[in-house]
Amino acid sequence: MIIDLKTALKYIILFLIGMGVLYLAFRGQDLEKIWEEIKAANYFWVVISAIAVLIAHVLRALRWQMLYQSIHYKVSFWNAYHAVMIGYLANLALPRFGEIGRCSVIHKVEKVPMFASIGTVITERLFDVLMLFFTSVAMVTCQYDIVSDFLYNLIYLNLVKKLGDINYLWLVGIGIIIISLIIVAVYFLRQKFSKKFLRIFVNLRQGFGSYSKLKQKGLFLTYTLGIWLFYSLSMYFAFSSIQATSGLHFNAAFTAIVFSGFAMAAPVQGGIGVFHWMVAQSLVLYGVSFKNGLAYSTMIHSSQVLLILVLGSLSLGLILTKKETK
Template sequence: MNKIIGNAIKLIFFFGLGIFLVWLITHHLTPDQWQRIKQVFRTANYWILLPVFLVGTFSHILRAMRWRMLIEPMGYHPRLFATFSAVMIGYIANLALPRMGEITRCGVLSRHENIPIQKVIGTMIVERGLDLLCLASVIVVSVLIQIEVVGGFFYHTVISKMMSLFSSGSWLRYVIFLIIIAAIITGMIFFLKLFRHTRWYRKLVLLFRGIKEGMLTIGKMKNKGLFFLYTVAIWLCYFLMVYIGFFCLKPTSGLGINAGLSVLGFGSIGMILTQGGIGAYQLIVEKTLELYGILEAYGFAFGWLSWITQTLLTLVLGSGCMIILPFTKSRKKIIVAEKTI
């Protein structure tokens, strides 16, 4: 019951934050701006969304193929459709409950392909860490190649705020925070030592050993070059989804590669901040496009169109996988069938 209440509170908080950001974007729009937005959507070339859907689908397939490469060094060989389904069902879980996607996809793949979940979690941690590194790289490259346009925006919105945290004596709060964290870690170590001979402690050790084994698979892969190629291809697909999407709306059709990199980098941060990215993604995309001379109303329209496209793709593919996957044989059933032959 407590877990259900906790999940409900998280859902309400993140969804509420998203709704607040939507209000923050829309409450000051004038009737003239609303008319511009409606006109943009009426004149949009929605056929452009077809290649966006195809590229997005291909990126998810590549992600499933890359995830399999992390799992295979442990001696498990999950099928591509099961891995792809786990990825897509995880994305749907992220739309339904905050931060539940990663655990959900690990659970789906573990149950269907008969792989210990702790090992799957280890590979997922590696994959998410790699994605964060890629996102940081996209942002850094975007800032460096267009320092005049994006550099000032990045400095005033991120760097200056970080610097202000350590001014006016506010650093003392962070010292206290670090002391509290250190005390919690020390208490946990003492607690674990005190109960190290119990059964649940041994289960906890096995869990972390499995996670560690999953995290170390990246060093055991035979074809690291292919893994790197998959990673580059995934992020290239993400970029193409943004860049091709520009041509859907007339005001953004003249934007180039630099604008695409900026929207990809900063927009991805928005997808992390709130439930399904709602509100935060649109706001960040709108402000980013303003740097390239796109009027606020048009940036608002593109942010919503891009978000709806990504969310719709997730819902269609994820729902399809949820329907089809139960009708495919799980790895456990295949093993049982082989033993009876």
């Protein structure tokens, strides 16, 4: 993939934004005490937390494999797993590039059309968005007394202020221009590349329809629930690693995973900065100091990044070796 100057600048800016959020999160904190807390951690529970994350990645590969099977592509579990891990590895460098990267891996080793794969990934991500929505609703409903002040003061009031500053005429104008450009672009693409455009559309539609063609929708939804359960368990197990969070219950892990879900949706490499701030803020709701919350979030984020670096690199090496031997 060739990255032009404009794209490179965009990724650099996104990375700098992440580093800026990270700086703001740690600004004014006693870094020496945070580091002492991390050094004194019980790393047995960090390893258990990482294993829970790995199980979630395995379930994601199994769920993705089901979508391929529903549209009659025989993708092996190991190729799906390696593609998922390579995708996570790519996201550490370029945000959102991992989704295209893993589709490219499946295209190379299984010869599945790229746009069919992209359709399955979009379908998969839609279910993740729905899960994030439902877990957010469940969090607010079951723990309203805990999260209500945070949502009102830090989210609602800031949102109202931002909306009050928006010039809606400019917003409507920009929306009309964007829609017009999309219509014009689609028209010219269909005129110039009608057959290619049709083939892309057919492949995308095939990928989008993968869930509706599933014979075991219950198993697919079970995998989806399992992914979020093991992500939450990874947060919960890691609580036992440091003294400041060792007394927290599963409801705190549930809240932390919802907050981290929104953090990871930010277009920043690996959620750096945003993840640390959001997870630390979620633990403040349960009586943990922001400083100790940063120690916890730094430790769990670092363990997950290390897991991806090791297993993602291993998967990349295996896929490249497989390609050469073929």
